[in-house]
Amino acid sequence: MTAGDEIVVCSVEELPPGARYEARDAAKHGVTVFNIAGELFALLNYCPHKGGPLCRGRILPHATSNEAGHWKFEREGEIVKCPYHNWEFDIKTGEALYEDRLRARQFPVEVRDGRIVVRIRSGESPRAGVRST
Amino acid sequence: MGAVDSVAKPSVEQLSVSKVAPFLVDCDCHHLWHKVDDLFPYLPRQYVQEIKDFGSMFPLGGWTNVPGTHGYRIDHDVDETTNLAEFTVREHVDRYGIDVAILTGQSVYPVVGMTNLDYAASICRAHNDWTLEHWVASDDRFRMLLAVGPNDPVQAVEEIDRLGNHPAVVGIMLPAGGRNPYGNRVYHPIYEAAQRHGLAMVTHFGGEGRGQTNPPTAAGYPTYYLEMRMARPQIAQAHVTSLICEGVFEKFTELTWVFVEVDSWWIPGLLHHFDSDWKSLRDSTPWVKRLPSEYFRDHIRVGTQPMEQRPRREDLYAFLEQSRADEVLVYASDFPHWDWDSPTTVKADLPEPMHVKVFGENARDAFKL
Numbered sequence: 001m002t003a004g005d006e007i008v009v010c011s012v013e014e015l016p017p018g019a020r021y022e023a024r025d026a027a028k029h030g031v032t033v034f035n036i037a038g039e040l041f042a043l044l045n046y047c048p049h050k051g052g053p054l055c056r057g058r059i060l061p062h063a064t065s066n067e068a069g070h071w072k073f074e075r076e077g078e079i080v081k082c083p084y085h086n087w088e089f090d091i092k093t094g095e096a097l098y099e100d101r102l103r104a105r106q107f108p109v110e111v112r113d114g115r116i117v118v119r120i121r122s123g124e125s126p127r128a129g130v131r132s133t
Numbered sequence: 134m135g136a137v138d139s140v141a142k143p144s145v146e147q148l149s150v151s152k153v154a155p156f157l158v159d160c161d162c163h164h165l166w167h168k169v170d171d172l173f174p175y176l177p178r179q180y181v182q183e184i185k186d187f188g189s190m191f192p193l194g195g196w197t198n199v200p201g202t203h204g205y206r207i208d209h210d211v212d213e214t215t216n217l218a219e220f221t222v223r224e225h226v227d228r229y230g231i232d233v234a235i236l237t238g239q240s241v242y243p244v245v246g247m248t249n250l251d252y253a254a255s256i257c258r259a260h261n262d263w264t265l266e267h268w269v270a271s272d273d274r275f276r277m278l279l280a281v282g283p284n285d286p287v288q289a290v291e292e293i294d295r296l297g298n299h300p301a302v303v304g305i306m307l308p309a310g311g312r313n314p315y316g317n318r319v320y321h322p323i324y325e326a327a328q329r330h331g332l333a334m335v336t337h338f339g340g341e342g343r344g345q346t347n348p349p350t351a352a353g354y355p356t357y358y359l360e361m362r363m364a365r366p367q368i369a370q371a372h373v374t375s376l377i378c379e380g381v382f383e384k385f386t387e388l389t390w391v392f393v394e395v396d397s398w399w400i401p402g403l404l405h406h407f408d409s410d411w412k413s414l415r416d417s418t419p420w421v422k423r424l425p426s427e428y429f430r431d432h433i434r435v436g437t438q439p440m441e442q443r444p445r446r447e448d449l450y451a452f453l454e455q456s457r458a459d460e461v462l463v464y465a466s467d468f469p470h471w472d473w474d475s476p477t478t479v480k481a482d483l484p485e486p487m488h489v490k491v492f493g494e495n496a497r498d499a500f501k502l
């Protein structure tokens with residue numbers, strides 16, 4: 001593995017639960033690491049729908065309902081809505097919630113010596129949900 | 134590298150994108166003010182005082198919105214200090230190599246619902262002067278549409294005669310929220326003036342259901358924003374059929390009308406049905422001398438945004454062919470709104486033989502660029 005295959009995004013302290021941190025020039029479009037309740041997930045900042053900066057969108061819960069005018073909010077902090085067209089993506093899996101076979105690119109994340117490291121290499125499946133501590 | 138918190142406003146790096154066509158025209162580049170106070174230098178004294186005392190009193194609607202700061206996308210780094218014209222040039226016109234960006238406004242679309250016609254006319258005049266000074270003057274790729282109040286055709290014509298010969302003025306904006314469909318003869322003096330000055334008419338959805346206009350749908354008021362978005366093609370069809378049935382293009386043979394942000398999926402169905410029924414009922418509107426679809430092809434253009442999507446590419450291509458998209462569509466970005474279409478994504482959807490016309494040449498003809 002060469003030095004170009006991985007990047008140090010930030011220190012563990014710089015990415016507390018609920019936050020995200022973007023390595024702006026990584027993998028051409030930027031790579032963002034999200035900390036969801038202590039677990040880390042890295043996504044490419046490129047929406048598979050129409051190429052928008054996906055990881056800069058609003059982070060929201062999943063809104064569901066069984067009756068008009070009533071909302072239930074589940075999975076707080078786990079959904080990102082792309083700034084273009086507002087499509088909903090599962091941060092943990094990269095999958096679009098409401099479009100079959102559409103998935104944002106994920107990267108493996110490690111914590112090494114107190115630093116958050118993302119492996120940027122094609123063909124490797126990411127480890128889901130690496131813990132930050 | 135940088136931290137991004139849950140309300141992210143990163144600065145957007147300069148990324149130039151290769152140009153999608155030799156001549157690229159954006160037929161829907163919204164230019165916005167920060168607040169109505171931006172018009173104060175251009176408004177008569179009594180209206181400045183009224184706005185300070187009572188607010189702008191623009192009629193509002195509760196079923197449509199443009200979220201984000203001043204209507205800009207959430208990934209745009211915009212706040213109340215941003216020079217929005219410079220931002221538009223940097224983030225959009227320069228980035229995509231746009232040759233002509235037509236400023237379609239937005240802030241004063243509610244004039245169609247105002248009962249105070251003098252106030253509406255003053256707002257339009259002020260908006261036009263403000264646009265010239267703050268937008269057109271900042272980059273020679275900008276062109277503008279004149280804002281006019283359709284419900285007072287006398288003042289609308291005065292405004293067209295005042296600024297219609299300005300080289301940056303390429304058309305006249307009539308938002309979709311008409312009190313009547315736009316073929317109605319009360320509006321014809323506006324079209325006479327437009328044709329006399331060589332200007333296109335442009336209709337963008339806006340104003341429907343606000344103040345003294347009609348509900349956005351023929352069945353009444355929509356409840357949800359999603360529902361309202363589905364209403365836009367309905368109002369476009371109402372205006373298209375009215376323009377053709379009232380003989381507007383027989384009376385004003387040089388007039389071009391561009392419909393923006395009203396979808397395009399309705400085009401083949403409407404034209405087929407319209408032609409078919411004309412053959413049955415032609416003698417009750419004999420001044421409609423040709424097939425309605427011929428008037429449409431010769432005089433009406435439709436913005437690409439939102440670009441039609443189909444599950445299979447062959448279905449999309451069949452739709453584009455049935456719509457005669459190469460003749461009828463003009464590229465429209467809808468910058469800076471969240472549901473916009475970049476030139477690159479539209480390019481991926483359009484068959485290559487259509488690129489030159491849809492991205493530039495159809496607009497060049499329509500707006501005499």
